[in-house]
Amino acid sequence: MKKAIGIIILGFLICSNSFAEIIFKNCDLSPNFGKTDFIVFLEKNEIELRHENGDIRIFAIEKTEGSNVYAERIIANPTDGEIQAWSKDRKTSFFNMINDNVDENFLLNYNNGYVRAILTTHNGADQIFIDMFKEAKEKIETNCKVVNLYQKQEDTASTSSSTQDQQYESTAEFASVKKDKFYYKYKKKFMRMPESVLCISYINEYGWHKREKKQAIKFEVLETRGINCDPYMETAYYDKEKRDKEFRDAAKDAFDAGVGAAYGVPDSDSRANKKTRRTCIVQKVGKNLYKQTCR
Numbered sequence: 001m002k003k004a005i006g007i008i009i010l011g012f013l014i015c016s017n018s019f020a021e022i023i024f025k026n027c028d029l030s031p032n033f034g035k036t037d038f039i040v041f042l043e044k045n046e047i048e049l050r051h052e053n054g055d056i057r058i059f060a061i062e063k064t065e066g067s068n069v070y071a072e073r074i075i076a077n078p079t080d081g082e083i084q085a086w087s088k089d090r091k092t093s094f095f096n097m098i099n100d101n102v103d104e105n106f107l108l109n110y111n112n113g114y115v116r117a118i119l120t121t122h123n124g125a126d127q128i129f130i131d132m133f134k135e136a137k138e139k140i141e142t143n144c145k146v147v148n149l150y151q152k153q154e155d156t157a158s159t160s161s162s163t164q165d166q167q168y169e170s171t172a173e174f175a176s177v178k179k180d181k182f183y184y185k186y187k188k189k190f191m192r193m194p195e196s197v198l199c200i201s202y203i204n205e206y207g208w209h210k211r212e213k214k215q216a217i218k219f220e221v222l223e224t225r226g227i228n229c230d231p232y233m234e235t236a237y238y239d240k241e242k243r244d245k246e247f248r249d250a251a252k253d254a255f256d257a258g259v260g261a262a263y264g265v266p267d268s269d270s271r272a273n274k275k276t277r278r279t280c281i282v283q284k285v286g287k288n289l290y291k292q293t294c295r
Helices: 002-018 088-101 127-132 181-192 195-204 211-225 230-263 268-272
Strands: 022-028 035-041 046-051 056-065 068-076 102-109 114-121 139-143 145-148 280-284 290-294
Touching: 035 102, 046 068, 056 102, 068 088, 088 102, 102 230, 114 230, 181 211, 195 211, 195 230
Parallel strands: none
Antiparallel strands: 022 035, 022 145, 035 046, 046 056, 056 068, 068 102, 102 114, 114 139, 280 290
């Protein structure tokens, strides 16, 4: 009997540690939801919101970029007994209907405790949702106390503040950097870089060549210059979105140019020119049959 109890207790211990978590404590989402705790489960791709009124809602993690975690689709509401009694298909349909009408998304940074919450209704949303959220604040930005249970330290709680040590407390892995030619070259460059550009580059981890070392040097320069990057979190997000879009557009243009070169299709500049020449391709489609296609 004792052996069986021991196995059960061991099982509970293993299960309790199988999903580590990052906890954002006492996040002020007033006037929409008041005090809220966010519990981030990276392995499960879920964020659990625990509101001060006892309500619990679960959102799916859409993506993670560095220390930024993004979520924008509600997938469960375990404290609602009526919903819990529904079938799986009915629950899925219900939450899909909410996501089709309401745009509620979150950005959480577990390095500095920054949280951004956006709550709006989509164009064409049902009137019931428009009335429900007409007095809601569209964007809320706040800072929370963070407890990162993924780290091996027993207590890694950090709070975002105006001091650089607190702001980047969880980046201790940058403590030792080899002082070589590369180090001095980029330290000099980052020391001259405008504050906003340096913060955006650090937050988004720009630069593919020796990225880790560059991040370490940026961190050191930020500390030396006493720069607080909190005000640039949102700007960094939109800068990343812009760069991603430019990359996708460039890839599309390169693909179109390749297709044009291979099949004789004029590129966009040529099409814009009124004097674009007529291009024809002749293909053999049968023993004595040919097909001509002109553009």
